[in-house]
Amino acid sequence: MTLAQGAIAEIEALRIKYPSGRALLLPSLYIAQKTYGWLSPEALRAVARHLNLPEPIVKGTATFYAMYKTKPMGRNLIQLCTNVSCMLFGAEKLVDLLKERYKVTPGGTSPDGRFSLVIMECIGACDRAPAMLVNADFHPGLSEGNIFGILEEYK
Amino acid sequence: MANYLLKNIEDPRSAEISVYESKGGYKSLKKALSMEPKDMIDEVKKSGLRGRGGAGFPTGMKWLFAAGDPKFPKYLVCNADEGEPGTFKDRPILEKNPHLLIEGMAISGRALQAEYGYIYLRGEYPEAKNILDKAIAQAYEKGYLGDSILGSGTRFHLAVHQGAGAYICGEETALINSLEGRRGQPRIKPPFPVNKGAFQKPTIVNNVETLSNIPLIIEIGAGPYSKIGNPECPGPKLFSVSGHVNKPGVYELPMGTPLREIIYEHAGGIRNGKKLKAVIPGGISTPVLPPDKLDAPMDFTSMPKHGSMLGSGAVIVFDETTCLVKVTLRAMKFFEHESCGKCTPCREGTGWLRAILERIENGQGRPEDIQLLEDVSLNIAGKTFCPLGDGASTVVINFLKHFKGEFEGHIKGDYSYKAATG
Numbered sequence: 369m370t371l372a373q374g375a376i377a378e379i380e381a382l383r384i385k386y387p388s389g390r391a392l393l394l395p396s397l398y399i400a401q402k403t404y405g406w407l408s409p410e411a412l413r414a415v416a417r418h419l420n421l422p423e424p425i426v427k428g429t430a431t432f433y434a435m436y437k438t439k440p441m442g443r444n445l446i447q448l449c450t451n452v453s454c455m456l457f458g459a460e461k462l463v464d465l466l467k468e469r470y471k472v473t474p475g476g477t478s479p480d481g482r483f484s485l486v487i488m489e490c491i492g493a494c495d496r497a498p499a500m501l502v503n504a505d506f507h508p509g510l511s512e513g514n515i516f517g518i519l520e521e522y523k
Numbered sequence: 524m525a526n527y528l529l530k531n532i533e534d535p536r537s538a539e540i541s542v543y544e545s546k547g548g549y550k551s552l553k554k555a556l557s558m559e560p561k562d563m564i565d566e567v568k569k570s571g572l573r574g575r576g577g578a579g580f581p582t583g584m585k586w587l588f589a590a591g592d593p594k595f596p597k598y599l600v601c602n603a604d605e606g607e608p609g610t611f612k613d614r615p616i617l618e619k620n621p622h623l624l625i626e627g628m629a630i631s632g633r634a635l636q637a638e639y640g641y642i643y644l645r646g647e648y649p650e651a652k653n654i655l656d657k658a659i660a661q662a663y664e665k666g667y668l669g670d671s672i673l674g675s676g677t678r679f680h681l682a683v684h685q686g687a688g689a690y691i692c693g694e695e696t697a698l699i700n701s702l703e704g705r706r707g708q709p710r711i712k713p714p715f716p717v718n719k720g721a722f723q724k725p726t727i728v729n730n731v732e733t734l735s736n737i738p739l740i741i742e743i744g745a746g747p748y749s750k751i752g753n754p755e756c757p758g759p760k761l762f763s764v765s766g767h768v769n770k771p772g773v774y775e776l777p778m779g780t781p782l783r784e785i786i787y788e789h790a791g792g793i794r795n796g797k798k799l800k801a802v803i804p805g806g807i808s809t810p811v812l813p814p815d816k817l818d819a820p821m822d823f824t825s826m827p828k829h830g831s832m833l834g835s836g837a838v839i840v841f842d843e844t845t846c847l848v849k850v851t852l853r854a855m856k857f858f859e860h861e862s863c864g865k866c867t868p869c870r871e872g873t874g875w876l877r878a879i880l881e882r883i884e885n886g887q888g889r890p891e892d893i894q895l896l897e898d899v900s901l902n903i904a905g906k907t908f909c910p911l912g913d914g915a916s917t918v919v920i921n922f923l924k925h926f927k928g929e930f931e932g933h934i935k936g937d938y939s940y941k942a943a944t945g
Contacts, residue, residue, distance in 0.1 A: 385682040387596075387639075387722050393704030394687060432706040432863075434688030435646045447647075451608045452807060453765040453839055455853050489690060489857050491647045492611040494765030494839070495772045504649040 371414045375403045379418065389419055393429055397436050406437040434486070442477040442484040444522040447501040448510075450487050453494035462498060462515055463487070469516065482523070527739050527759050528732065529775045532619040538654050540661040543622040549667055551738035555630040556675040558741075563634035564590055567737065569745035573756045576602055576693070576730035577806065577834045579823035585727060589635055589717040592725040597637040600721060600728045601628060602698060603644040603651075606690040607806035608857060609837035612761035612773050613731035617644070617651040620735070621658035625681065627734035629667055630741055632679035635727055640681040643698050646688045655683050690861035694909045695728040696720075697863065708863045709909040732761055752778030756823040764790040766840035767797065779825065783817035786840055797842035801926065805834020807854050808914030810921035811847075831921075848933050851922045852880040858915035869912030872903040876919055888934035896930075897923060 371379075379396045386392060396419060400411045407415075407430050416426040430436045437445075446466070450459040463474065463485075472478040472485045493499035496508030507518050526532075536542045543549070555563060568583025589597060601624065605613045616624055628640045644652055659681055662668045670678050689707045691697045696710035699721045720726025736758055740748045749757045760778045762785050765771045769791030776785065782804055786792065793799050799814045804821065810831040812819070819829035826833045841850065859873040876899055879892050896919050904916040923930060932938070 385680075388703065390704040391684075391702060391722075394701065395685065398685065398687070429704065429706055432689065432708075433646075433686075436687055450853070451857055452803075452850055452853050453609055455849075456766055456841070456845065488647065488688075489860055490606060490608040490610075492605060492614050492645075494609055494611055494763065494837075497765065497771075501647065501649070506650060
């Protein structure tokens with residue numbers, strides 16, 4: 369496959385910002401991920417071809433970073449922080465509740481494909497702990513009482 | 524002291540350029556355009572400003588090294604990858620006061636004769652990405668960025684580069700690799716980034732808060748600036764306070780404000796009338812302190828004298844109900860996950876420490892585990908490219924130093940230490 373025209377246009381618009389083509393790799397991976405939902409082997413190959421980089425370099429870079437998804441994701445991505453400040457306010461209990469309600473485990477996807485869950489290492493919301501990102505939306509101040517109400521909005 | 528870094532952030536439109544300008548914003552840049560670059564560097568050097576990312580390196584020195592390198596172009600990179608657990612101090616600048624940072628970078632660019640700047644922003648702050656992109660576009664429109672800032676001939680271009688969830692990229696050489704489109708693994712030093720950094724060119728990496736101090740130094744001058752807080756490392760400082768306090772949040776206070784004042788006056792003291800058990804003063808990698816160290820002034824020179832470090836100024840407070848073995852374990856899971864894998868002592872050692880802590884927490888600890896934790900920690904410290912391994916080691920060594928009884932209690936099956944922490 370080749371990258372979608374829209375993705376190519378978005379990548380090319382960034383070229384002026386960098387003195388090297390290689391520096392386009394991280395933003396290109398984001399753009400491909402946004403376009404296809406995840407970075408499939410085909411998507412990685414298409415990025416490699418477009419940037420004229422060896423495929424192993426592209427794959428090796430993509431797999432280094434936690435926020436690039438090299439396996440299929442559910443329709444919505446829950447990124448929940450359980451680091452120390454969030455842990456103090458019950459983040460681990462929230463993970464258990466998500467498991468129970470949606471049958472989703474950390475690193476996995478619910479059987480109905482609605483949610484994927486990723487445990488985060490501090491998302492800089494320690495004063496409003498626990499906190500999560502759902503897709504690109506930030507939700508601080510979580511509790512057992514409000515988390516399902518928030519997630520209800522994501523179908 | 525009136526807020527400077529967090530000035531005006533209660534205004535819901537504080538990120539708008541018109542609001543920023545109406546409060547005196549971009550005046551320092553205008554002033555800087557009439558100053559000689561070398562005088563600007565001298566001013567920053569005399570101000571005593573030290574880097575706010577955690578290491579506390581004198582900013583003026585770093586700038587001198589970079590300015591002294593004859594290679595061009597030079598790159599100015601803002602480290603907005605704050606990932607040290609407990610740290611959220613740069614967030615209000617990025618989201619609510621982005622023009623302060625942009626102004627600071629434009630001024631710094633002139634001082635350093637760096638014509639290109641990047642804000643390396645952590646992937647976990649998607650809102651900040653949109654806010655910064657918009658603010659940068661506004662600054663271009665108004666002529667504060669571009670080929671000739673306000674017609675002065677000074678050139679400075681600025682772009683946001685988004686990270687993708689790797690704590691290690693807060694380390695400057697890993698950050699540079701990540702900016703270049705590589706795996707975010709640290710480089711060996713020397714060469715230092717000021718001589719050979721991004722794209723092989725002299726590169727100055729400064730923290731968000733550091734760069735946001737620059738307009739103030741230009742505005743009031745090095746003399747008055749150096750009188751704010753501790754004269755050995757002066758200036759306003761952002762403290763992010765979390766954990767068991769009544770009013771967690773980011774507080775702007777003079778450098779050297781005692782830990783006790785931060786926790787009890789500004790953050791409202793311990794929640795639910797509980798007693799303080801421990802405090803991590805500068806982010807998870809800094810040594811934990813027991814309650815008898817609360818009079819320590821929070822600055823780069825005082826904290827080491829009290830057995831810890833200022834780090835990023837991220838204060839994490841634990842009340843008497845907290846299980847500190849569990850805290851140590853969670854911290855170690857973090858280090859294991861974030862170790863980039865390059866250096867064996869860190870890659871393997873963090874996993875071993877996590878496994879030992881896990882069995883202690885799960886009631887399967889062995890009497891020799893305490894010694895083993897210490898041995899493994901000491902075999903990581905100082906044996907790695909970057910300070911991530913040292914951080915992991917520090918956590919274990921210092922929790923054991925002050926709270927060994929709690930670890931021993933877990934091993935003996937005495938859970939009187941263990942409390943309800945979820």
